[in-house]
Amino acid sequence: MNAPAYNFAYLDEQTKRMIRRAILKAIAIPGYQVPFASREMPMPYGWGTGGVQVTAAILGPDDKLKVIDQGSDDTTNAISIRKFFAKTAGVATTTATEDATVIQTRHRIPETTLGAGQVLVYQVPIPEPLRYLEPRETETRRMHALAEYGLMHVKLYEDIARFGHIATAYAYPVKVNARYVMDPSPTPKFDNPKMDNCAALQLFGAGREKRIYAIPPYTQVVSLDFEDHPFEPYRYNAPCALCGADNSYLDEIVTDDKGGRMFVCSDTDFCEGRQADGHHGSLSAAPYKEKAQQQETSNG
């Protein structure tokens, strides 16, 4: 039998309605985590089941989907989710940030500034920023209701007392529209400023924890800090070894067992785009490609 086995974009219509209603309330109450009846997806928790459900609920046949995993279009998680939607929804996919209408991301925000026609969907493991400080859901819910966020400041203060600076490097808490403290998902704090006043709609889906939340476009997002210890985005002080960019977030790559390492852009599309524009770093990828081509010719 050749009948299609799944509904468009995998989820059934009743599930999509429920998720869509949650998304609308999430947009109306920026930063508030809306509970939703998360479904079991054909991938394990931790692989983006929340993000996938949000994407499935918004995706249409005219959309162009990009999926990144820690900035990269080419990792297992990104490729499998991209293929999942190419198969179940038949949507066009792309790796170019500016061409995409829907971008699902795990733990990064693209370096390219997002536009008004785009939706950024985050995969979120633990949506509750207060969870490690207060394990009881009833209590954290009340703390959000009363905007009682002193505990979070104590946590940041303890960082300063212990390390001399705020040592939180990822999942750095933010306050959305001067009301809700929100977990930006485990993005590096380097990405936090990109959330503020962003032209694109940002949606967050946590599958295992069954929460959806959102930041509407052009909404104030402030990283929590202190007057005498202001928020500082962290970036390793080196240019990208491939494209020479000195303003992008870098991955450290171990190259041998003698301590050799290189730093390259975590956003692969951004890095490839710069290389195509003629930017080169200290370790251009070209010699390896040339070598591979030479081997091919000698073999052939």
Added chain:
Amino acid sequence: MTTIAELPPGFADKVLSAQSTFRSVMDAMARPGSVRRIAPVAGTPGPMMRGTAAIALTLFDHDTPLWLDARLRESPDVLKWLKFHTGAPVVQDSSVVSFALIADGAALPPLERFALGSNEYPDRSATVILQVESLSDGCAYELRGPGIDGTAAFQAAIKPADLFERLRINEALFPRGIDVVLVADATVVAIPRTTRLVTKGSQ
């Protein structure tokens, strides 16, 4: 008596029409004051507008209690159509509903009567779908708030004329509150609870 077979139809393509309608409503909610068009066509029972019918088919089901204003409630077609196509229960108690449909804005009840959510669960609040005369001509409104780059201007002929004065309850109640979707024929404008009126022009 209308039989089921004589009822106005739902979407021709349930899946893609619902998706397209949702994206229009989502974009409207994300960018308050911007006018979005709902493209998919469905039957429109009684005094229900095209946009309202499409939103009903997209978002309503057995999990969403509805409240209808007198004009819609009095139309047997509307009740049957909603029951057949969405299965959503129509209830009398407006304080427990997910959605309220208003065809006659002049008779809009006080907004406090609708579900406002709780401080712990502000999402458990009503979305009021208010049919208005026009979202292109009429009084000029200027809005600000999340989703708006600076201010957003739009023109509309809205009844009740003091809608935005009434919506000021959202300022004191936040995070509780009422979200409003204005519908004129096939166009929508959303006014989520975070949106504030800056100026209102003359008619």
